[in-house]
Amino acid sequence: MNLIGAIRLILGLTVTTAVGWLFVKIISLGEKRPFLEEKALGYGLGIAILSLSFIDFWFLGLKPTFIYILLPWIVVFILLIITKRITLFRTQATRYDAEGPITFLEKFLLFGISVEVIHSFFKALVKPIEAFDSVAMYAIRAKVFFEAGGIPADFFKTITKAFPNSGHPPMIPLAEAWIYTIMGGLNDLLVKIIFPLFFVSLIIIFYFALRGFLNRKAALIFTFILATIPQLNHYASIGYADFALTFYFTAGFIYLFKWMRGKIKSDLFISAISLAFACWVKLEGWALFLCCALIFILFIMLEFRKREGFIRLITFLLIVLILASPWLFIVKSAGLENEVYKFESIGANRFISSFTNLDRLPRILYEFQKQFFGPKKWNIVWIIFMALFILNIKTVFRGELKYPTLLLILVIAAYGYSYLLIPLKPGEPINWNVGSTLSRLFIHFTPLAVYWIACVCHKKGYLEN
Template identity: 55%
Template sequence: MLEIIRLILCLAVTSIIGWCVLSLILYKERKPLFEEIALSYGLGMGVITLEAMLFWFVNLKPTLFNILLPWIIIFPIIIFIKPKRQGVSLSVRVRERLHLFDIFLLSGIAIEVFYSFFRALIKPLESYDGIAIYAVRAKVFYEAGGIPQDFFNVITKLFPNSSYPPLLPISESWIYAFMGNFNDLLVKIIFPLYFIAILVVFYFALKELFGRRSALIFTFILAAIPQFNKFSSIGYADFILTFYFTAGFLYLFNWMRTRRVRYLILSAVLLGLSCWTKTEGWALFLACAFILFLFVSLNLKGERKGYLKLILFISAVLVIGLPWVHIVDTVQLENEAYGSGTFGLNRLFTAFLNLDRCPRIAYEFQKQFFGPKKWNIIWIIFLALFALNLKKAFKGEMKYITLLLLFIIAGYGSVYLLMPLKESEPINIYISTSLSRLFIHFTPLCVYWVASVCKKRGYLEI
């Protein structure tokens, strides 16, 4: 019982720190309460892990007091300057009264959330990556009272994929520190909480554009995707990356519509945290940066401020992500799948020598697109709508959503051309074990694209 109380306290403190960061970015603007809570959880975990890394750089112990000290000062200041949340009037409550279909959708989402928690908390960490890459590192951090100074030079090289950013293991060690012991069961609560956070942020983004009913429909569609739900409970960092990228692109599109700089900054922070979560976060960020460049060039012609905002966006992401890149480059940490030289110019040239892999790559992609066992029929719907709305998909604001999705799919596919292989080693070994995980990263973007097309074409007049 005491462990559970400590866990609740840990999650509350984490969310308060995240709320402080969110408030510093949004200043006096208020978002819906549940959206703020969802963002606060993700931002809190990200900022706490960055703090722990900063303490390692300056050779300080990341004790609970040291981590909490700046926020103990900042929190009351924000409480003082932040405007009070306005209550919801009775007329609004009546007008937004739930109908039977809305209750059905909410019940379906609640069942999926409950199932995610059930699968996460019914047994301790057991997946290979969840233990070998993340949990073991988390235990080292907890036992050492922080990140040992020789960890990246010596210790981490004993584990597979030493170049993976340490956001997840630091997050797990943060929970261990609050609970006071290793609890490989309760620590998994990290993942279904990210699941809730994605659904909440996704719902409010859709609600603002399309209304409550459509937002509920597509949030339910996202929550009910088997592979998406599965990865919200097994201890992989892919789902955490999906949260940061999803929230990041949603706020980037929000900035494109409103031009409010605070949304651009929030998007940059979230995408920076995606780079701090997994290496693939850099590919997702680069795709977003290109879309932003395209938007500035086409919609803000001749406006110097537009390019300054692009520079601000890129700079904010680099401030968060580059310190880890520096460590990886300095101590020569390895990624077993991609290899240290995967993205060098020499690898780009040799990709042309690997074009014989294309049929196998295409075959594995079609297995995902037409695999209802993992994805229901969301990718089949996407392909059908894309074929029926080819011209409209590249017009107006839809073109940015379409291009972002296509760039990411193409980029992830091209990685398999760049991947170094041993002689006579088949590429399908790597594709079959990793592609479904990569698809998780941009599945919310796919559902968002489908929702946008359906509403613009009037397919859901409800």
């Protein structure tokens, strides 16, 4: 890659983050957030907004050039500057700034987190896309989009059906196509930069979520625990969609819980938009959204039984459905399918027949315990989780703590149930399917588990000393 290409990539990623940052400013309704939190959200939302712009142009039958994609955001930027809704060089002071000088332990934790971040970039950029799903499901589609100058008119009707899982949401291929567009050419090494950037963004929003109820040292400890989980670092570098889904789900539940505590509208908007983007990354995003929706409904029924609460619930659901449903329309109209879940044939009979598949349970439970007791991939995060759960069985279902507890249980149960729902050929064992996919699924909700551990430790006062 020449110098011009590198400059284009840096400028393009800066513009991508700036677009997401502008979007955060628009929906924040004057609410001030820490500088780094805004930029981390900006990257995650920006890459989704700009890559999914390809879908908008496809619906309109237009070619998505670099200028056409950015033009609306240039106008928005100018308007926000004129109306003084944003400032370019002044950062917002927060209560997080007034905790005194950084200690040796905090420096050590920051150093460890930085090493993990650098390691994820190194692993991502040292070799090109090579994992099977990364190539077959994402990279090839991305190159089709780039070479065609957008999504070909017949892509969903014919072309995509030549690839595995034609019903797989297209956000990651579109994001890679956006990076190719930025660079002005194909590059199987640098296109992977989007994944460690998701890793950095995840760490930042996770840290600031913890700072909502923990001091700086405690928040850094749990952020360090998350950043050093081997499986997360691995998937932040190999080009799979799972880490992007992890980012959007984590943002979704973090800002949902923030809204539950503070009732700030913009937190609810960010949560809903993040979960909508999760649905564009992988089909599992819909399951994660439904789990969050159930927790939201429970919260409204128990804590917020006012007309305003139901309005917020309806708003939350509508935002997700309006933003995510165009993909369902494309899947239905083009007759796309998913080779694993086969959702095109799902119905009442599938749900009923899933209960005839209970003979799969021993193998499913066996694979789950391998993850729970697998320090090679997860350090001892899940062992800590189980110990805290058993020792505090009553506490975790009381007060605010019951909501992350129930969300984690719902997600684990939903993923476990999905293996009962999957249709198999006669005589085909469930072993291979569970064994080859469960460790990936665990990535999606591991940040939730670490967040839950932090909440329990805070509630029980384990962090006071």
